[in-house]
Amino acid sequence: MDDEPLARTNLRVLLLRHSHIEVVGEPQSGLEALESIRGTKPDLVFLDVQMPECDGFDVLEMLGGNVPPAVIFVTAYDHYALRAFEAGALDYLLKPFDDARFERALRRAEDKIRNHRATSHVAERLAVKSAGQILFLKPTEIDWIEAADYYACLHAGTRTHLLRRSLSELEQDLDPRVFCRIHRSAIVNLARVRALQLNRDGEYEVLLDNGGALPVSRRYRRQLQSALRSTRIP
Numbered sequence: 001m002d003d004e005p006l007a008r009t010n011l012r013v014l015l016l017r018h019s020h021i022e023v024v025g026e027p028q029s030g031l032e033a034l035e036s037i038r039g040t041k042p043d044l045v046f047l048d049v050q051m052p053e054c055d056g057f058d059v060l061e062m063l064g065g066n067v068p069p070a071v072i073f074v075t076a077y078d079h080y081a082l083r084a085f086e087a088g089a090l091d092y093l094l095k096p097f098d099d100a101r102f103e104r105a106l107r108r109a110e111d112k113i114r115n116h117r118a119t120s121h122v123a124e125r126l127a128v129k130s131a132g133q134i135l136f137l138k139p140t141e142i143d144w145i146e147a148a149d150y151y152a153c154l155h156a157g158t159r160t161h162l163l164r165r166s167l168s169e170l171e172q173d174l175d176p177r178v179f180c181r182i183h184r185s186a187i188v189n190l191a192r193v194r195a196l197q198l199n200r201d202g203e204y205e206v207l208l209d210n211g212g213a214l215p216v217s218r219r220y221r222r223q224l225q226s227a228l229r230s231t232r233i234p
Helices: 005-016 030-040 056-066 078-086 099-119 167-171 218-229
Strands: 044-047 070-075 091-094 126-130 133-137 144-148 151-156 159-163 179-183 186-189 193-198 204-208 213-215
Touching (some): 005 099, 030 044, 030 218, 056 078, 056 167, 056 218, 070 099, 078 091, 091 099, 126 159, 144 167, 167 179, 167 186, 186 213
Parallel strands (some): 044 070, 070 091
Antiparallel strands (some): 126 133, 144 151, 144 186, 204 213
């Protein structure tokens, strides 16, 4: 998903050489890329660093736990490589690149996708320590989750549990049809959302069934609205 028409055309030509690959979209901006990825759920995404509206790193952050199995950055800027790999990119194609370099990146992506399909899972239970015991909590019991330093704080009814995992790491094990990131430090169970409303400051907040209210950052608002429109609770 590159904002340069020629670059997108070149990628499409290279991909069409492989009959088993289907090109499902060619967004021209960061927000278009975000919506396209959410809608089509591709296995592989080619993403530019600099795009209109929001950059490639913003797209990955807003996708949260819905990042495709393989992400390859395609860019003319070499100084973003380290940041790209830290964001979870599989490869970094520096323009201009030749056909051989592209094919190597594509083979790596196909290997990654095959491994992902073989090992992909959604956690059915989370083990948490409580009063000297280890409790096994079903994700559907959780109302919302907040970041607490190096821990994730799980709010389930009247109880809270600490889990020594980062929010981003935990998000990977949660069903994206059920949980949605609404803030850098908060994930909500969509089944617990009663309403989405503007507060006195003109910012959105989520109202929960239990009467609680959680702020929604502007960065994640579109993601939440999209998730609420298509919520399917297994």
